[in-house]
Amino acid sequence: MEITYGVFVFILGLVIGSYLNVCIYRIPRGESTVSPPSHCPNCHTCLKPVDLIPLLSYLWARRKCRYCRQPISPRYFWVELLTGVLSVVLWLRFGWTIDFVAFLFLTYILIAVFFIDIEHMIIPDQLVMAGLGGGAVLFVYQLFQPFPIYGDRSWWNPLLGLAVGSGFLLAVSLLGLALYKSDEVMGMGDVKLLAPIGLFLGWRMTLLALFMAVILGGLSSLVLILFGKATRKSVIPxxxxxxxxxxISILWGWQIVHWYLEI
Structure with missing residues (x-):
C-alpha cells in the first residue's frame, strides 16, 4: 500500500511539474498559464494528449518537437522529474499531514521561482502572491492547531518569520543602495520572496534558510570566479x-539546529 501511495504522489508531482513548466515559460512573458492550450513554442502547433505525458513524451520524441523537429529544452524533463521526486520526499518526511500539504504547495511555487530567476533574473509577483495566500491560510490554521515546523504555537511566530526574512534582506538592499548607489546588491524580488517563506517556516527556520542561502550562494560564486565563469562584479541570481x-530547512532544519546546539 505504501508503494501505491508513493507512486500516486510521484505521478501527481509529474502532472504538477508539467503545469509548472507552463508557468515557467509563460509568466515571465506576461502570458496566461491556462489559455491558449499547450503548444510548441517554435511552430505553435497545439499539442495532443500523447505529447503531454510527463517525462515519457520528451523521451519518445527524442527531445524534439514531433511537428517541427526543433529541439525541446531539457528543462521540461528536469522540472517534471524534480517535482515528482520532491513530492515523494516530502510525503516520506511528513506523511499524510497538513505539513505535507503546506510544504508541497510551497515547494511547487519555489520550483517555478528557481527556474524563472535562473533564466530571467526576476521573481514574478504572481508567485509571491500565491505563496502569501497559502501562507495566510496556514497562519489561520496554525491559530487553532500546532504546526510542528514552527516549534511552538505562538500566534506571532509566522509573522515574525515574515518580518525576519524580508526585513533582513530589505536592510541589505537599502544598505547596498546607500553605499554603492545600486539596487543590484539585493533585488526586491528576493525581499518579497522571503515573506511567504517566513509565513510557512516561522522565524527560526527562516533564519536557517537565509543562513544556508548565504553559504550556498557564497560558495557557488567563489567556484564560478575561480573557474572564470564570473567576476566579482557579476550579478548572480x-x-x-x-x-x-x-x-534544507523544511527537510532537516530542526536536526541541524539541535546538532549545532549540542556542539
Missing part, C-alpha cells in the same frame, strides 16, 4: 539559493 536553503 540569489533566489535559487533561497529556494535551496528553504528546502
Amino acid at each position: 540569489f533566489a535559487p539559493f533561497i529556494v535551496l536553503g528553504t528546502w
Whole structure:
C-alpha cells in the first residue's frame, strides 16, 4: 500500500511539474498559464494528449518537437522529474499531514521561482502572491492547531518569520543602495520572496534558510570566479539559493539546529 501511495504522489508531482513548466515559460512573458492550450513554442502547433505525458513524451520524441523537429529544452524533463521526486520526499518526511500539504504547495511555487530567476533574473509577483495566500491560510490554521515546523504555537511566530526574512534582506538592499548607489546588491524580488517563506517556516527556520542561502550562494560564486565563469562584479541570481536553503530547512532544519546546539 505504501508503494501505491508513493507512486500516486510521484505521478501527481509529474502532472504538477508539467503545469509548472507552463508557468515557467509563460509568466515571465506576461502570458496566461491556462489559455491558449499547450503548444510548441517554435511552430505553435497545439499539442495532443500523447505529447503531454510527463517525462515519457520528451523521451519518445527524442527531445524534439514531433511537428517541427526543433529541439525541446531539457528543462521540461528536469522540472517534471524534480517535482515528482520532491513530492515523494516530502510525503516520506511528513506523511499524510497538513505539513505535507503546506510544504508541497510551497515547494511547487519555489520550483517555478528557481527556474524563472535562473533564466530571467526576476521573481514574478504572481508567485509571491500565491505563496502569501497559502501562507495566510496556514497562519489561520496554525491559530487553532500546532504546526510542528514552527516549534511552538505562538500566534506571532509566522509573522515574525515574515518580518525576519524580508526585513533582513530589505536592510541589505537599502544598505547596498546607500553605499554603492545600486539596487543590484539585493533585488526586491528576493525581499518579497522571503515573506511567504517566513509565513510557512516561522522565524527560526527562516533564519536557517537565509543562513544556508548565504553559504550556498557564497560558495557557488567563489567556484564560478575561480573557474572564470564570473567576476566579482557579476550579478548572480540569489533566489535559487533561497529556494535551496528553504528546502534544507523544511527537510532537516530542526536536526541541524539541535546538532549545532549540542556542539
